[in-house]
Amino acid sequence: MLQPVPRDASKDPRRKRVLFTLVFMGAGGIERSVCNILAGLDSERFATRLFFHHRPPPDREDRLPRNTEVVWATDSYDYHRQSLPVYLWHLLRHAREADVIVAGQEGRAALLACLAGRLLNKPVVGMIHFDWGAFHREQPRRQLWGLRLLYPRMNRIVACGHDTARSFQSLVPVPEERLQVIPNFVDGDVVRAAGEGPLPDWAPAVFDKPVVIAVGRLEPQKGFDVLIRAHALARKRGVDQHLLILGVGSLEADLKALARSLGVESTVFMPGFAANPHALMRKAAVFALSSRFEGLPMVLLEALALGCPVVSTDCPSGPAEVLEHGRHGVLVPLEDPQALSEALGRVVTDEVHRKDLSRRARARAEELSATRALGAWEALLASL
Structure with a gap:
């Protein structure tokens, strides 16, 4: 203790x-x-x-x-x-x-x-x-x-x-x-070392499909309602992906109800707090930041350090500054589930695009x- x-x-x-x-x-x-x-x-x-x-x-x-x-x-x-x-x-x-x-x-x-x-x-x-x-x-x-x-x-x-x-x-x-x-x-070496850690027991069932991962408090600021709607649109287009949202907060019941109402409750996973989110982020196909506003989000810097491809809302403030207005990740408009869905779906299904974004992420992490x-x-x- x-x-x-x-x-x-x-x-x-x-x-x-x-x-x-x-x-x-x-x-x-x-x-x-x-x-x-x-x-x-x-x-x-x-x-x-x-x-x-x-x-x-x-x-x-x-x-x-x-x-x-x-x-x-x-x-x-x-x-x-x-x-x-x-x-x-x-x-x-x-x-x-x-x-x-x-x-x-x-x-x-x-x-x-x-x-x-x-x-x-x-x-x-x-x-x-x-x-x-x-x-x-x-x-x-x-x-x-x-x-x-x-x-x-x-x-x-x-x-x-x-x-x-x-x-x-x-x-x-x-x-x-x-x-x-x-x-x-962030200390990139520390983040990457954590990324090599073991996955929790529940993870294999999630990662049997390509995973879109998001991390943050389950509060209005983080825009997870928009992300779940974007996920439902991608599934409707035939993109066979899972959505993993790590975090706790006041909107947990509302977000799970939204997933049920959209018919994607079996592909949206919300396990709560994760002691080592980096191991899960490293294994994901793409990191999604759906926030309505930020400062300069630490989790975005951690995703870059892990070489995780990034799709983010162009919210005030931070993502555009970190990603240099789209040079090192994809930026989409606020409150636009369709644009977010299309950007995430392309990363999941296009291996060349995904590897290019991963390379850009690592390069940006070195600069920061x-x-x-x-x-x-x-x-x-x-x-x-």
Whole structure:
């Protein structure tokens, strides 16, 4: 079981002490992005600590960076608004020992990081992961108010992509010199090693046909309803494929009902959370990203690293930036099941096209290496 590292582990006057904060250790791209940064920072220059409001679940402990002290406020996985003072009190204990505080995600993590920075007179860096131009329309109005209240008071803001930065700046008045773009990245070697891992027991029945795979939270943002409709259209045209959607969320019952209503429930597989999605992605014929909006999606970078052919919606923000407007994968319009179906069907049935997209994916993954992004993070943290 995961145990907090002794609290004096990061006391080294030669290294800058950096405290990253997250609400919990989820299975999404935000958590993977933060852990990738922590795993890559030069341990001779930076002493890092990762603070969670809630204890990391046991089945996700292996995703935590090994060179980082991990601490948390409560063993409970449940959130109660009245517990905010408890989270803040524990955060202040750890922030006193830090030189820089990094809010690893928007929302509650950013709120408490800002409060801790103000109370302790510590510099705060905020990370932006979403295209807020689209995302704020799905959120309570207080989320946008929170952005406009908190982020102009931070010392630096890091957006995960150029499109994300432009969208954020259109909503939140922050000085140009405080906003910096440092793209998300993945360690390709780690992703490919995970891709060589064993498949779960249920996988052989899925992979007896070519598989279209998608990974993400079962929420409206991810557009899995459009993907299921696209799959049904492909099956209707005679494309003999299976659709595998990995993830959990509030729309699970609705999506399964949609598959039943379209007569494709026997070819749509939704097994929930997968501890190692990369092994499944590596074996798939094509990776589908059907999102209505993103930031700079980690799962897309992971698909490229695995050489998985990519078909993505041209949503704000991220896919067009990552795929260079279609040079390294196929982009289709939003909310268009027919276009998505045709693009996926061609990859499944055209081996030459599929191999070309795989080659392009690997080439793009090499271009999006971690070295430049980590150098930018180290320079930023050292400057504060």
